Amino acid sequence: MASKPRTLYEKIWDSHVVERLDDGTCLLYIDRHLVHEVTSPQAFEALRLAGRTVRRPDLTLAVPDHNLPTTPRVDADGLRLPIEDKQSAAQLAALEANAPAFGIDYIDATAPEQGIVHVVGPEQGFSLPGATIVCGDSHTAAHGGIGALAFGIGTSEVEHVLATQTLQLRQSKSMEVRVEGPLGPGVTPKDLILHIIGVIGTAGGTGHVIEYRGRVFEEMSVEGRLTICNMSIEGGARAGLIAPDEKVFDYLKGRPYSPRGEAWGKAVAWWRSLATDDGATFDKSVIIDAADVEPTVSWGTSPEDVVAVGGIVPSPDSFADPSKREAARKSLDYMGLTPGTPIEDIPVDNIFIGSCTNSRIEDLRSAAQILKGRRKAANVRWAIAVPGSGLVKRQAEAEGIDRIFTDAGFEWREPGCSACLAMNPDKVPPGERCASTSNRNFVGRQGPGSRTHLVSPAMAAAAAVTGRLADVRKLGTCQEAGG
Amino acid sequence: MKQVSTIEGRAIPLGLKNVDTDVIIPAHWLKTVSREGLGKGAFETIRAAPGNPFDVEDFANAPILIAGDNFGCGSSREHAAWAMLDMGLTAVIAPSFSDIFAGNAFKNGILAVELPQEQVDRLLEVAAEAELTIDLENQVVTTPFQDRFEFEIDPFRKRCLLEGLDEIGLTLGSDSEITKHEQMREGTLPWLDKPKRREAA
Numbered sequence: 189m190a191s192k193p194r195t196l197y198e199k200i201w202d203s204h205v206v207e208r209l210d211d212g213t214c215l216l217y218i219d220r221h222l223v224h225e226v227t228s229p230q231a232f233e234a235l236r237l238a239g240r241t242v243r244r245p246d247l248t249l250a251v252p253d254h255n256l257p258t259t260p261r262v263d264a265d266g267l268r269l270p271i272e273d274k275q276s277a278a279q280l281a282a283l284e285a286n287a288p289a290f291g292i293d294y295i296d297a298t299a300p301e302q303g304i305v306h307v308v309g310p311e312q313g314f315s316l317p318g319a320t321i322v323c324g325d326s327h328t329a330a331h332g333g334i335g336a337l338a339f340g341i342g343t344s345e346v347e348h349v350l351a352t353q354t355l356q357l358r359q360s361k362s363m364e365v366r367v368e369g370p371l372g373p374g375v376t377p378k379d380l381i382l383h384i385i386g387v388i389g390t391a392g393g394t395g396h397v398i399e400y401r402g403r404v405f406e407e408m409s410v411e412g413r414l415t416i417c418n419m420s421i422e423g424g425a426r427a428g429l430i431a432p433d434e435k436v437f438d439y440l441k442g443r444p445y446s447p448r449g450e451a452w453g454k455a456v457a458w459w460r461s462l463a464t465d466d467g468a469t470f471d472k473s474v475i476i477d478a479a480d481v482e483p484t485v486s487w488g489t490s491p492e493d494v495v496a497v498g499g500i501v502p503s504p505d506s507f508a509d510p511s512k513r514e515a516a517r518k519s520l521d522y523m524g525l526t527p528g529t530p531i532e533d534i535p536v537d538n539i540f541i542g543s544c545t546n547s548r549i550e551d552l553r554s555a556a557q558i559l560k561g562r563r564k565a566a567n568v569r570w571a572i573a574v575p576g577s578g579l580v581k582r583q584a585e586a587e588g589i590d591r592i593f594t595d596a597g598f599e600w601r602e603p604g605c606s607a608c609l610a611m612n613p614d615k616v617p618p619g620e621r622c623a624s625t626s627n628r629n630f631v632g633r634q635g636p637g638s639r640t641h642l643v644s645p646a647m648a649a650a651a652a653v654t655g656r657l658a659d660v661r662k663l664g665t666c667q668e669a670g671g
Numbered sequence: 672m673k674q675v676s677t678i679e680g681r682a683i684p685l686g687l688k689n690v691d692t693d694v695i696i697p698a699h700w701l702k703t704v705s706r707e708g709l710g711k712g713a714f715e716t717i718r719a720a721p722g723n724p725f726d727v728e729d730f731a732n733a734p735i736l737i738a739g740d741n742f743g744c745g746s747s748r749e750h751a752a753w754a755m756l757d758m759g760l761t762a763v764i765a766p767s768f769s770d771i772f773a774g775n776a777f778k779n780g781i782l783a784v785e786l787p788q789e790q791v792d793r794l795l796e797v798a799a800e801a802e803l804t805i806d807l808e809n810q811v812v813t814t815p816f817q818d819r820f821e822f823e824i825d826p827f828r829k830r831c832l833l834e835g836l837d838e839i840g841l842t843l844g845s846d847s848e849i850t851k852h853e854q855m856r857e858g859t860l861p862w863l864d865k866p867k868r869r870e871a872a
C-alpha cells in the first residue's frame with residue numbers, strides 16, 4: 189500500500205475509509221460538518237421523528253448566512269432587530285433552537301464571527317487540511333483551498349452525517365488541472381477559475397475531484413486558493429483541492445479552533461505528507477497556459493459562458509455543437525445581448541461585491557484599490573459590498589476600506605450570502621444587469637429576471653466607476669498577478 | 672425510503688440541457704422548514720412561458736421527466752428533489768446528471784436514468800404521444816413501439832430502491848466499525864477531535 193504513489197485526494201480518502209463494502213461503496217468518516225439555516229431544518233426534524241441523536245456534536249458548527257438580511261441586526265442599544273420576512277425568521281429560529289438542542293456550537297446572527305459558512309470555516313480554524321468537510325451547500329468545495337477534501341451534500345446527507353458522522357460514497361475519479369506559467373498583471377484567481385471553467389465546461393469535472401497544480405497556485409494567497417476551489421462545482425466537480433503548504437499553516441495558526449501545542453506540530457507533520465506523490469496518475473488531465481488568461485467576464489447564463497474582457501459577445505453560430513448553439517441563443521435572449529457587441533460596451537445597473545467566492549479581506553482590498561478616490565458612474569443604480577464575515581468586515585473597517593466603498597457610492601452591509609442567491613431582500617430587479625463577484629449566473633439567480641455578469645472584485649469595481657463592463661488594467665492601479 | 676420497482680406513465684419531454692437546481696426550484700421557495708408543498712414552485716420560470724411542456728394537459732401528473740445533459744447541476748439544494756416529488760415526478764431520464772442531484776434524487780426515491788443522447792432523443796419523440804415504462808429490476812426503459820433501452824445503475828442504489836432501505840439505518844448497522852475508526856483516529860490524527868473554541872492567539 190505504501191509503495192504505490194498516490195494523489196492528494198487518494199491520501200485523504202484512504203485515511204477516512206471506515207468500511208469498504210463489496211460493491212465498491214465506502215463508508216467515509218466526516219471530520220467537519222458546517223450547518224446553515226436553509227438546508228438543515230428538515231434534517232433535524234427527521235432526526236427527531238426517528239428518535240435519533242447527533243453522534244458527534246463536537247464536529248459540527250452551525251452559522252446562519254443564506255437568508256439573513258444584510259441590514260443592521262441590532263439597534264443603537266445593541267438590541268436585536270426582528271427579521272421582517274416571516275419565513276426567513278422561522279428558518280433562523282429553527283437553527284437557533286436546533287443547534288443547542290443537539291449540542292452543536294452555534295455562531296449567532298449578531299456575533300462578530302458570523303459570516304458565510306465557507307468564509308467562517310477556514311477563518312475559525314474549524315476547516316483543516318486533510319480533513320473531510322461537508323456542508324449542505326455546493327460551494328463547500330471552497331475549503332479545498334486549504335487542502336481539505338470538502339464537498340456539498342443534500343439535506344438527507346446532512347441528516348446522515350448528523351446521525352452517523354459518516355457518508356456512504358463511491359470514490360470519485362481524479363482530475364488534474366495544471367496551470368503553466370504566471371498570471372499576467374491585473375489577472376486574479378477569479379479570472380483564472382472562470383477561464384478554467386470556460387475551457388473544461390460545466391460538466392468537465394463531473395464524477396471527478398479536481399486537484400489544481402502548478403506554480404501559480406503555490407504562489408497564490410490562501411484567499412485566492414479558496415476562490416479557485418470554491419468554483420470547482422461550476423466545472424461539475426464535487427470537490428477541488430490544492431496541496432496545503434506553509435502559507436496555509438501560517439494562515440491557520442492561532443485560529444480559535446486550530447490545534448495548538450503539541451497537537452499543532454503533529455498536525456503540520458501530517459499535513460506536509462499530503463502532497464501528490466511523484467508518479468501518481470490522474471484519470472484526466474487538463475493543461476492551461478496562464479498566458480491565455482485575461483480579466484474574464486461571463487456573457488451568458490452558464491458559468492462556462494465566459495470571454496476575455498477585450499472580446500465580444502459571441503454569436504450562437506460560432507458554436508459547433510447544435511445544443512450549445514440553441515443554449516447560447518436562449519442565453520443571449522435572456523441577457524438582452526446582441527452578438528458582436530464589444531464586452532466593454534455593455535452598461536451595468538448594479539454591482540455586487542460579496543459571496544463565498546470573493547468576500548474575503550483580500551477581495552475587498554483589491555476592489556478598494558480601484559475605487560479609491562473614484563465614484564460609481566451615474567448609471568449605476570445600486571452598488572453593494574457585503575463582507576464574508578464579521579471579522580472581515582471589522583478588518584476592512586480598521587483599514588478604512590469601508591470609507592472607500594461608501595465614498596464611492598457603495599452600500600456597506602452586514603455579512604451573509606446576500607445577492608449571490610437573492611433569498612434575502614438583496615435582489616437585482618428584472619431586466620437589470622449586475623456585475624457580480626459571485627459564482628453563478630443562472631437564470632433568475634440574483635432575483636427573477638436578473639442578468640448576471642460574473643467578474644473578479646477588481647473588475648466589479650472597474651464596472652462600478654465606468655458604468656459598464658471594463659478592463660481593470662486600463663484604470664491605472666491594478667492588482668499584481670496571483671493576488 | 673419507499674420502495675421503487677416499475678414506473679409507468681407519460682413522460683414530460685423537456686429535453687433541455689444544463690437544467691440547474693435554481694431552475695428546478697428557485698431560491699425564494701427555499702424559505703421553508705418542511706419538505707412538502709414545493710411542487711407549486713417547481714420549474715417556475717419554465718412554466719411562466721406559454722406553451723411549455725409542463726402545462727400540456729396530456730402531461731398532467733406524468734411520473735417521468737426527460738431532460739438533456741447535466742440535469743440538476745448547480746446548487747446542492749435537496750428541495751429540487753422534493754419539489755419534483757411534490758409535483759408527482761418519480762423518475763428523470765437524461766444523458767447525464769450532476770453528482771449531487773443524482774444522490775439527492777436517489778435518497779428521495781426518484782429514479783435517475785442515464786441513457787445516451789440518441790436514445791433520449793428517441794424517447795423525447797415517443798413521449799409526445801405514448802407512455803414509457805421504466806423497469807428497475809431489469810434496468811430497462813421500454814416503449815409501446817418495441818424500443819428497449821438498457822441502463823446502468825449503482826448496485827447499492829438499486830438494492831436500496833427495490834427494498835426501500837433506510838440508508839441511515841443501514842449505516843447504524845456499522846456502528847462498531849465507526850467506533851473503531853474513531854479510536855484509531857484518536858491515536859493517529861488526534862487534532863481532528865473535539866476542537867475547543869478559544870480566543871484567537
Ligand code: SF4
Pocket residue numbers: 253254304305306325327543544545604605606608609626627
Ligand atoms: S454566498 Fe452564495 S454560493 Fe456561497 S454559500 Fe452563500 S449562497 Fe452559497
